[in-house]
Amino acid sequence: MFEAAADGLVGLLDPFTLGLMVIGILIGLVVGLLPGLGGITAMVLMLPFTFDMTPIQAFSFLLGMFVVSSNAGELTSILFGVPGEGTTAATILDGHPMAKKGQAGRAMGASLASSGVGAVVGAITLAIALPIVRPLVLSFGAPELFALTILGVTFIASLSGGSLTRSILMGGMGFALATVGSSPQTGIYRFTFGAPYLLEGVQLVPVALGLFAIPEIIDLAVRRTSIAQADLGKVGGVIQGVKDAFTHRWLVVRSASLSAFIGLIPGLGSAAAQWMSYAHAVQSSPRQEEFGTGRVEGVLAPGASANAKEGGALIPTVAFGVPGSLAMAILLGAFQIVGLVPGPRMLTTHLDVTFSMVWILVIANFISIAFLALLLPQLVRLTKVKGLILVPIILAMVWLGAFSNQSNFGDLVLLAVAGAMGYAMVALDWPRPPLILGLVLGSLADKNLGIAYQRYHYDFFTDPAVVVILLIAAASLVYALVQNKRIARAKAGLSDLDKRAGGRDHA
Amino acid sequence: MHRAANVGFSLLVMAFFALIFFESRTYDERSRAFPMAIAAPMLLLSLYQVGRLSLALYRRVPEVTAASSNESLESSGQIDIDAATTRKRVINILLWMAGSFVLLWLIGFREGLPIFVFLYLWRESKDSLALSTTFGVATWLILHTFFGYFLHYPWPAPQIALLFGFDWPGIN
Numbered sequence: 127m128f129e130a131a132a133d134g135l136v137g138l139l140d141p142f143t144l145g146l147m148v149i150g151i152l153i154g155l156v157v158g159l160l161p162g163l164g165g166i167t168a169m170v171l172m173l174p175f176t177f178d179m180t181p182i183q184a185f186s187f188l189l190g191m192f193v194v195s196s197n198a199g200e201l202t203s204i205l206f207g208v209p210g211e212g213t214t215a216a217t218i219l220d221g222h223p224m225a226k227k228g229q230a231g232r233a234m235g236a237s238l239a240s241s242g243v244g245a246v247v248g249a250i251t252l253a254i255a256l257p258i259v260r261p262l263v264l265s266f267g268a269p270e271l272f273a274l275t276i277l278g279v280t281f282i283a284s285l286s287g288g289s290l291t292r293s294i295l296m297g298g299m300g301f302a303l304a305t306v307g308s309s310p311q312t313g314i315y316r317f318t319f320g321a322p323y324l325l326e327g328v329q330l331v332p333v334a335l336g337l338f339a340i341p342e343i344i345d346l347a348v349r350r351t352s353i354a355q356a357d358l359g360k361v362g363g364v365i366q367g368v369k370d371a372f373t374h375r376w377l378v379v380r381s382a383s384l385s386a387f388i389g390l391i392p393g394l395g396s397a398a399a400q401w402m403s404y405a406h407a408v409q410s411s412p413r414q415e416e417f418g419t420g421r422v423e424g425v426l427a428p429g430a431s432a433n434a435k436e437g438g439a440l441i442p443t444v445a446f447g448v449p450g451s452l453a454m455a456i457l458l459g460a461f462q463i464v465g466l467v468p469g470p471r472m473l474t475t476h477l478d479v480t481f482s483m484v485w486i487l488v489i490a491n492f493i494s495i496a497f498l499a500l501l502l503p504q505l506v507r508l509t510k511v512k513g514l515i516l517v518p519i520i521l522a523m524v525w526l527g528a529f530s531n532q533s534n535f536g537d538l539v540l541l542a543v544a545g546a547m548g549y550a551m552v553a554l555d556w557p558r559p560p561l562i563l564g565l566v567l568g569s570l571a572d573k574n575l576g577i578a579y580q581r582y583h584y585d586f587f588t589d590p591a592v593v594v595i596l597l598i599a600a601a602s603l604v605y606a607l608v609q610n611k612r613i614a615r616a617k618a619g620l621s622d623l624d625k626r627a628g629g630r631d632h633a
Numbered sequence: 634m635h636r637a638a639n640v641g642f643s644l645l646v647m648a649f650f651a652l653i654f655f656e657s658r659t660y661d662e663r664s665r666a667f668p669m670a671i672a673a674p675m676l677l678l679s680l681y682q683v684g685r686l687s688l689a690l691y692r693r694v695p696e697v698t699a700a701s702s703n704e705s706l707e708s709s710g711q712i713d714i715d716a717a718t719t720r721k722r723v724i725n726i727l728l729w730m731a732g733s734f735v736l737l738w739l740i741g742f743r744e745g746l747p748i749f750v751f752l753y754l755w756r757e758s759k760d761s762l763a764l765s766t767t768f769g770v771a772t773w774l775i776l777h778t779f780f781g782y783f784l785h786y787p788w789p790a791p792q793i794a795l796l797f798g799f800d801w802p803g804i805n
Contacts, residue, residue: 156779171784291682295646298675302653302668309664316664317656340730347726348719514758515768518750521730522772525737526746533787538734545730554639572667579666 134481137182138489146183147486150190151494157191158198168195169456173463181464182482188460189486192453193245194494196432200237201498204425205230205353205508206520207342208335215334215562216404216431220417220424222342228354231506233425235367238495238502240429243371244382245491248434249484251383266391268577269586273595274391275571278398280603281405282560290607293560296551300564301571303328310573311580323536327569331531334562336544339524341552346513346520353516354509364502370422377407377423378430385431389438399435401563403427409606437487444472444480640686647679729753741791741801743781747773 137143150172157168168191176184203209204221217237224233282297306317307327318324346353371378381403388399407427408417417424436453443454445468461468472480508516528541551558578586586592654672657665714722733753737745751769754760780786781803794801 153783157784168784171786291678295675295679295682298671298678299646299649301671302650302675305653305668305671309660311663312661314660314664316660316668317653343730344723344726347729348714348722350722512758515754515760517726517758518729518753519768519772521733521753522746522750525733526742529742529789533789535738535789538737542730542734550638550642554635554642556642568671575667576663 130477131481133478135485138482138485143183143186147186147190147490150187151194154191154194155198155497158195159202166453173459176460176463181466181479184460184464185483186486190490193433193490197241197494197498200429200432201234204233208339208520215338216400216428217425218338220421223420225353225509227420229363230509232363232367234502235364236370236422236425237429238498239368239371240378240426241432242491242495243378244430245433245488247379247382248386248437249488251386268574269589269592272574272578273592275567277595277599278567280599281402282563292556296557297560297564300561301568304565304568305572311576329531330565332528332537332541333544335524335528336541337548337558340545341549343517343521344549347517349513351513352510371426374423374426378426381427381430382434385435386438389435390441398566400428400431403431433491440483444468636690640690643683643686647683650676650679739793741788743776743788
């Protein structure tokens with residue numbers, strides 16, 4: 127195993143291979159900084175260029191591109207409140223409020239540092255856990271996957287921000303929207319109302335961009351000031367952000383490990399990993415009520431998840447030919463192009479190639495962090511640019527990002543509808559994250575419940591693995607409810623204090 | 634006002650779940666099972682939410698601001714702007730958004746986005762003609778070189794070309 131790991135690293139250190147990785151990183155950097163476009167689009171567009179490459183060269187080029195775009199996507203979420211990819215929306219919740227407070231540098235430093243640590247921790251966790259996890263993952267079927275989506279749903283309670291009813295309603299709406307399009311059981315088209323666009327279902331990218339980006343653009347156009355209201359400081363707090371990642375190192379480690387495990391399970395989806403990491407950060411903090419106002423832990427957890435989840439997703443992709451995420455599905459295309467067959471042999475005969483992919487994730491991550499660190503001071507200054515200059519540029523990027531999803535104008539209409547809804551939700555204090563989490567998990571729950579019911583009827587609820595996962599879900603829900611009550615009591619206490627202070631003022 | 638708007642929004646949410654619930658009934662048992670399992674309890678919960686808010690509105694219970702919720706504090710950096718100005722500016726940006734959508738639909742992304750960036754900076758942001766032109770040209774250059782030449786981005790055919798049946802330069 128160690129020999130294969132060393133061989134994988136040596137194969138990667140070839141100058142031409144490293145050069146291709148750097149080219150991929152530069153392309154991914156530009157694409158990643160454009161909201162909504164993301165590394166997946168870049169990988170699809172660049173796939174044909176891998177025809178003449180060796181497997182390691184092709185993976186260096188494509189994975190390098192993907193890793194940096196994932197990191198850069200976090201930065202646009204922090205700077206403009208616009209998700210760089212549909213999956214990076216969780217970073218907005220605390221990252222953008224930090225930018226508004228003049229702490230964009232700190233948030234970006236924290237995000238990059240946690241992403242770097244997360245990639246390494248994710249890789250190490252996988253290497254250690256692989257012998258134990260492999261049989262577990264192989265034994266996972268539709269009932270267990272359905273139970274895992276239920277576990278994911280319980281995180282909605284942690285994303286409620288104190289309003290559980292609204293949170294559940296928005297989570298339910300996300301679930302309902304996920305059922306639009308073809309039924310995974312029967313193939314019947316549901317809730318399309320004769321619109322051809324809806325045949326493919328409700329897409330995550332335009333919805334996430336609409337819910338989060340459009341309200342920010344409107345806010346910027348109304349305020350007509352720069353994003354940051356406070357002074358940025360000498361280096362914008364980047365160093366402080368890096369320190370934060372090490373101060374909260376256990377949160378980073380836990381988030382990375384959790385995301386690596388979620389990535390490892392085929393079909394659970396990488397979008398869910400970031401939200402679950404964020405929810406874990408909220409659950410494990412003694413100051414939950416401050417999340418959403420610019421807590422650095424709210425940036426560290428999704429940051430650690432960004433690349434750790436891809437390390438996890440790599441394993442089922444190479445070992446079973448089952449992509450753990452959308453990016454890995456595209457990588458499967460590269461497998462065919464370079465003449466590799468995914469399967470158990472990738473963990474035996476071609477173990478060096480598998481390890482080289484893990485190394486690529488780690489090395490590309492550090493190179494991309496170095497590139498982005500050079501850009502950080504300039505990026506931080508963007509938060510002091512006049513808002514009205516940023517509005518058309520961000521809006522142009524959002525239109526382009528939404529359209530890139532399917533090259534369909536219907537995506538722009540969906541973006542506009544989601545934008546209107548997002549604006550109303552912000553104005554009326556309805557939580558937006560549960561809707562996204564519901565949309566991510568809804569189709570998985572629908573599909574796996576259908577398969578499980580068809581095969582086992584309701585007997586699958588007595589399966590030991592399902593029982594264990596559902597018990598964890600129940601415990602997580604009870605814990606979140608208790609914490610929500612605690613927050614409500616804390617708020618009531620603060621409100622009383624305010625009233626007393628007001629009374630004294632009047633007196 | 635805030636609470637009345639909340640009742641309205643809750644009604645919309647309730648209508649959404651009602652639509653999902655009643656539409657589900659038209660599908661076969663296997664296709665409708667999951668959406669109905671979601672929509673039925675959500676419909677009841679939204680009904681409870683509407684009832685609770687309407688009752689509070691009717692009784693004129695003092696509104697407890699959700700200022701400490703995750704969402705409301707996102708915009709903690711806001712400055713004070715009076716309601717009339719806010720409304721005017723919101724309508725203004727919505728019109729710009731609608732206009733940019735029509736522009737993209739009519740003449741496509743590659744030409745529409747640079748024109749939108751230029752017009753917004755020049756007319757709305759009141760920036761100098763030189764700065765507006767620079768940003769417009771820079772947008773055009775990025776779209777043409779990086780997306781078009783390098784990434785071979787599949788630009789859609791502009792509607793105007795489809796309507797009048799002519800070829801748009803550089804788009805098949």
